Amino acid sequence: MNVCDMTVAALSALLRKREISAVETANAFLARIAERDGLHGAFLTTTADLALRQAARADARLASGENVTLLTGVPFAVKDNICVKGVRTTCGSRILSGYIAPYDAFAARRLLDGGAVLLGKTNMDEFGMGASTTHSAFQITRNPADPDRIPGGSSGGSAAAVAAGEAAFALGSDTGGSVRQPAAFCGAVGLKPTYGAVSRRGLVAFASSLDQIGPLTRCVGDAALVFDAIAGHDDGDATSARRRLPPLADAVGREVSGMRAGLPRELLGDGIDPQIREAVRNAARRLASLGVRVEETSLPALTQTLGAYYVISSAEASSNLARYDGVRYGRRAENCPDAASLYVRSRSEGFGDEVKRRILLGTFVLSAGFRDAYYQRAVAARARVRRDFDRAFADFDFLLAPTAPTAAPRFDETPDDPVRVYAGGVCTVPANLAGLPAMSVPFGKTPDGRPAAVQLIGPAFGEEVLIAAGHALEQEAKA
Amino acid sequence: MKHPDYEAVIGLEIHCELNTRTKIFCACPTAFGAATNTQVCPVCLGLPGALPTLNEKAVEFAVRAGLALDSRVARVSRFDRKNYFYPDLPKAYQITQFFEPICTGGHLDAETADGVRRVRITRIHLEEDAGKLIHTPDGTLADCNRCGVPLIEIVTEPDLRTGEEAAAFARKLRSVLVWAGVTDGRLQEGSMRFDVNLSVRRRGQTALGVRTEMKNLGSFTSVRRAVEAEFDRQCGLLERGEPVFQETRRFDEKRGVSVLMRRKENADDYRYFPEPDLPPVVVSDALIEALRADLPRLPDARKRFYRETWGLSDFDGEMLTSEREAAELFEAAAGLTRYARLAAQLVIGEVLQSVDFERERVRLNPARLAAVADLQGDGEINPQTARQLVRSLCGQDFDPADYVRAHGLGRVRDVKTLREAVEAALSENPKIVSDFLRGKTAAATALMGQVMRKTNGRADPQTAQTLIAQALEAIKDASES
Numbered sequence: 001m002n003v004c005d006m007t008v009a010a011l012s013a014l015l016r017k018r019e020i021s022a023v024e025t026a027n028a029f030l031a032r033i034a035e036r037d038g039l040h041g042a043f044l045t046t047t048a049d050l051a052l053r054q055a056a057r058a059d060a061r062l063a064s065g066e067n068v069t070l071l072t073g074v075p076f077a078v079k080d081n082i083c084v085k086g087v088r089t090t091c092g093s094r095i096l097s098g099y100i101a102p103y104d105a106f107a108a109r110r111l112l113d114g115g116a117v118l119l120g121k122t123n124m125d126e127f128g129m130g131a132s133t134t135h136s137a138f139q140i141t142r143n144p145a146d147p148d149r150i151p152g153g154s155s156g157g158s159a160a161a162v163a164a165g166e167a168a169f170a171l172g173s174d175t176g177g178s179v180r181q182p183a184a185f186c187g188a189v190g191l192k193p194t195y196g197a198v199s200r201r202g203l204v205a206f207a208s209s210l211d212q213i214g215p216l217t218r219c220v221g222d223a224a225l226v227f228d229a230i231a232g233h234d235d236g237d238a239t240s241a242r243r244r245l246p247p248l249a250d251a252v253g254r255e256v257s258g259m260r261a262g263l264p265r266e267l268l269g270d271g272i273d274p275q276i277r278e279a280v281r282n283a284a285r286r287l288a289s290l291g292v293r294v295e296e297t298s299l300p301a302l303t304q305t306l307g308a309y310y311v312i313s314s315a316e317a318s319s320n321l322a323r324y325d326g327v328r329y330g331r332r333a334e335n336c337p338d339a340a341s342l343y344v345r346s347r348s349e350g351f352g353d354e355v356k357r358r359i360l361l362g363t364f365v366l367s368a369g370f371r372d373a374y375y376q377r378a379v380a381a382r383a384r385v386r387r388d389f390d391r392a393f394a395d396f397d398f399l400l401a402p403t404a405p406t407a408a409p410r411f412d413e414t415p416d417d418p419v420r421v422y423a424g425g426v427c428t429v430p431a432n433l434a435g436l437p438a439m440s441v442p443f444g445k446t447p448d449g450r451p452a453a454v455q456l457i458g459p460a461f462g463e464e465v466l467i468a469a470g471h472a473l474e475q476e477a478k479a
Numbered sequence: 480m481k482h483p484d485y486e487a488v489i490g491l492e493i494h495c496e497l498n499t500r501t502k503i504f505c506a507c508p509t510a511f512g513a514a515t516n517t518q519v520c521p522v523c524l525g526l527p528g529a530l531p532t533l534n535e536k537a538v539e540f541a542v543r544a545g546l547a548l549d550s551r552v553a554r555v556s557r558f559d560r561k562n563y564f565y566p567d568l569p570k571a572y573q574i575t576q577f578f579e580p581i582c583t584g585g586h587l588d589a590e591t592a593d594g595v596r597r598v599r600i601t602r603i604h605l606e607e608d609a610g611k612l613i614h615t616p617d618g619t620l621a622d623c624n625r626c627g628v629p630l631i632e633i634v635t636e637p638d639l640r641t642g643e644e645a646a647a648f649a650r651k652l653r654s655v656l657v658w659a660g661v662t663d664g665r666l667q668e669g670s671m672r673f674d675v676n677l678s679v680r681r682r683g684q685t686a687l688g689v690r691t692e693m694k695n696l697g698s699f700t701s702v703r704r705a706v707e708a709e710f711d712r713q714c715g716l717l718e719r720g721e722p723v724f725q726e727t728r729r730f731d732e733k734r735g736v737s738v739l740m741r742r743k744e745n746a747d748d749y750r751y752f753p754e755p756d757l758p759p760v761v762v763s764d765a766l767i768e769a770l771r772a773d774l775p776r777l778p779d780a781r782k783r784f785y786r787e788t789w790g791l792s793d794f795d796g797e798m799l800t801s802e803r804e805a806a807e808l809f810e811a812a813a814g815l816t817r818y819a820r821l822a823a824q825l826v827i828g829e830v831l832q833s834v835d836f837e838r839e840r841v842r843l844n845p846a847r848l849a850a851v852a853d854l855q856g857d858g859e860i861n862p863q864t865a866r867q868l869v870r871s872l873c874g875q876d877f878d879p880a881d882y883v884r885a886h887g888l889g890r891v892r893d894v895k896t897l898r899e900a901v902e903a904a905l906s907e908n909p910k911i912v913s914d915f916l917r918g919k920t921a922a923a924t925a926l927m928g929q930v931m932r933k934t935n936g937r938a939d940p941q942t943a944q945t946l947i948a949q950a951l952e953a954i955k956d957a958s959e960s
Contacts, residue, residue, distance in 0.1 A: 081528075082528075083527065083528045089527065089528075091527070096527065099527065101527070101528070102521060102526065103521055103526075103528075105528060200528075200530060201528065201529075201530050202528040202529075203528055204527040204528045205527075205528070205756075207755075208755035208756050209755035235532065236530060236532060237530050237532070238530065238531065238532045238533060238756060238757050238758055239530075239755075239756065239757075239758060315752060316752075316755055318562075318750075319560050319562050319571075319572050319750070319752070322562060322564065322570070322571030322572060323525045323527075323569060323570045323571045325564065325571065327566050327569075327621070328524065328525075328569060328621075329526070339566050339619070343564055363750065366562070366750035366751075366752055367748055367750060368748045368750075371750075371752075375752060
């Protein structure tokens with residue numbers, strides 16, 4: 001088996017047994033990228049020199065046996081909204097086209113300190129706004145399962161890289177489903193951790209109260225392993241949780257018999273493609289066969305999440321993206337006679353249409369006279385979503401739902417109408433609004449041969465449950 | 480006073496830099512005067528991905544301010560974002576407390592010409608400062624050293640009526656905040672900036688007129704002048720039957736007039752919303768009590784103490800407590816001298832006048848001040864010498880008694896010297912002698928003045944008086960014989 005197609009756990013074992021060197025591994029992945037990424041377009045930047053230097057250092061660590069972690073020598077990719085010192089960080093936006101990050105994101109630092117080897121930065125919808133990776137200012141990314149189909153988004157580059165064996169794992173960010181949905185479309189595992197479990201320091205903010213960094217991997221066990229490496233308290237992020245997180249790797253293979261799972265009716269309605277509903281029901285049956293008590297349940301507030309999500313995320317985005325003005329860094333419009341025109345032209349030229357749409361929406365919902373009708377109502381709806389989840393988790397260990405209403409569409413099937421596009425987040429945004437952990441796990445194929453997936457949603461800091469149940473489903477899907 | 484039929488209704492908003500060593504949301508130093516853009520990091524520059532973390536010290540200073548002003552300290556307060564574009568604001572929003580400030584209510588009493596004026600405090604909130612724009616012929620540059628310096632904004636109720644009162648309140652607020660350790664109070668470095676909200680109404684009316692806001696006044700004098708100029712302007716409008724518009728104005732120091740910045744109708748909509756990057760600020764009862772216990776005695780209590788202990792007037796007490804260092808110098812010296820009131824006079828008359836408290840520390844040692852007060856009180860030196868000594872001691876340290884001896888500044892008791900002075904005075908002033916012989920009795924006093932002048936005021940009055948009396952007696956005897 002090519003090292004590029006191994007799980008992190010298997011590759012790590014080979015590296016630690018020194019059956020393959022980190023430099024050989026890095027070269028294999030760089031060769032894979034050279035071979036396939038022309039088609040897939042997963043990477044915006046590859047960092048071959050850096051990767052080979054890091055791989056050489058990883059080999060020294062592996063040789064001495066000191067400081068060796070499960071990720072030492074393992075090549076990975078990060079979404080281009082996660083800062084790595086000295087490396088271009090564009091967020092898929094023209095406005096940051098020349099921007100070199102001067103510091104490392106906490107999560108990236110953790111991985112690099114552990115000896116993981118950075119291959120490059122992956123494509124994304126501009127600032128994370130989109131679910132197709134077609135809203136990148138630079139290139140489109142194709143779904144490795146079928147190049148005519150979108151990879152999903154906004155972490156489409158990370159999902160495609162992992163699915164195509166162009167990275168052993170990748171980091172993405174998930175504001176309303178941007179890790180889980182592309183994972184589902186590409187046939188990868190995508191974990192959105194509990195809000196506060198992974199530091200957001202160095203993650204370029206889209207919507208600060210919703211954003212979380214999460215791993216995209218080829219199996220559930222790898223997601224646990226990467227999560228263990230990047231999670232934990234960071235004094236540099238005031239929203240970072242202080243609690244001790246038990247290692248998720250221990251939850252892999254844990255018994256699921258006796259667990260209680262809820263199927264929210266609101267996420268299995270008419271808006272969901274019957275092929276996807278069938279995948280979820282099938283997953284429910286498999287879990288039941290393993291001794292999980294599965295019941296339908298109702299979380300009425302889940303019918304109100306899309307509006308609340310787009311109001312809150314756009315409001316925060318309008319503020320977070322206001323700093324891109326061409327004054328201090330990033331792309332600046334030429335020949336502006338005064339500050340006002342510098343702002344207007346730098347932003348008009350630098351942002352794409354989808355980002356502009358969100359900025360306008362967010363500015364509007366916070367404006368005097370409209371705030372109460374939009375922003376405050378969205379905040380209230382968000383509180384109801386949290387309450388419904390609290391109630392559900394009194395009865396259930398986790399919830400089972402689709403990740404996305406459909407499997408990956410073809411590029412030419414992707415709707416232009418933003419409202420139809422936004423509706424695609426119906427299954428993923430609830431976990432962001434409530435700050436809960438959620439994971440997309442591949443579960444077979446749709447009858448027409450596309451990767452199918454299901455989503456597990458857990459209570460706050462209940463990642464262990466997701467890993468245990470997700471791993472069980474993964475085994476069932478293989479069987 | 481101009482416009483006797485009208486009165487001004489004035490409230491202040493005061494921005495005050497807190498005494499922290501580092502910024503409010505990052506670890507950059509807050510020191511004033513560093514080279515441009517040297518005290519910056521990804522957080523205060525608002526670089527992509529940077530996140531704020533709250534400096535707990537800033538919270539403590541805000542609580543101290545609240546305690547010093549009798550405010551209610553919120554156990555839970557929150558940060559919000561105030562969104563606007565300006566080149567000195569790197570994130571394009573200011574992190575401030577809009578909806579739930581850290582302190583509400585409170586009051587402060589200021590001594591004014593018409594007695595004590597109580598000013599109610601509306602609220603105190605924490606926020607970050609913005610940077611500074613430097614305008615050059617080649618364009619405008621931004622210095623971000625000040626970005627993220629912690630501030631409190633104190634908002635008062637409209638309880639002030641004149642420029643004099645507003646300035647007195649501002650001065651008193653500064654001294655209380657410096658005492659409480661909240662700020663260094665350096666106005667020249669911009670540590671405190673005042674915004675004046677002012678409306679005008681006919682005397683006797685209770686309804687408020689339309690108010691204007693004058694921003695960013697940097698001294699007590701500008702506060703007073705700005706109030707007076709704006710009062711004058713608004714009264715002029717009303718007298719001519721013209722409306723006052725709600726607007727933001729700037730005080731032009733050179734011309735002494737307020738200038739329009741922007742009207743309310745094009746005011747910014749700041750689109751406030753809760754800052755998602757920062758959790759609520761929680762202040763425990765234990766912290767409040769610890770800070771309360773740590774609060775020094777504040778100016779009003781000190782004034783009372785000075786009156787009761789040393790018999791100082793409230794006016795002197797207000798003067799002494801206006802600068803924390805001066806008051807501490809006085810208090811230390813007062814414990815060492817038998818002449819506390821003289822020490823107070825020396826501090827008020829010399830130290831407060833000659834030391835620039837914003838730029839330098841007082842170098843005068845309290846023991847030296849006490850020694851000078853003792854020398855003066857005992858009559859060893861005269862008041863002028865005492866004042867000169869204090870001025871010199873503010874520059875360099877020396878033993879005042881030694882210095883007086885070495886430089887012959889002490890009282891002249893030497894009979895031979897004094898007799899020579901008396902005789903010189905007599906021979907140089909034949910008119911005094913002739914007046915005396917014609918029966919005028921003021922001759923002794925006039926001669927004493929002459930003798931003092933010849934000895935630079937250092938003649939021992941008693942010895943001189945005796946010698947003058949003897950000399951006059953001798954002249955009288957001679958004329959009669």
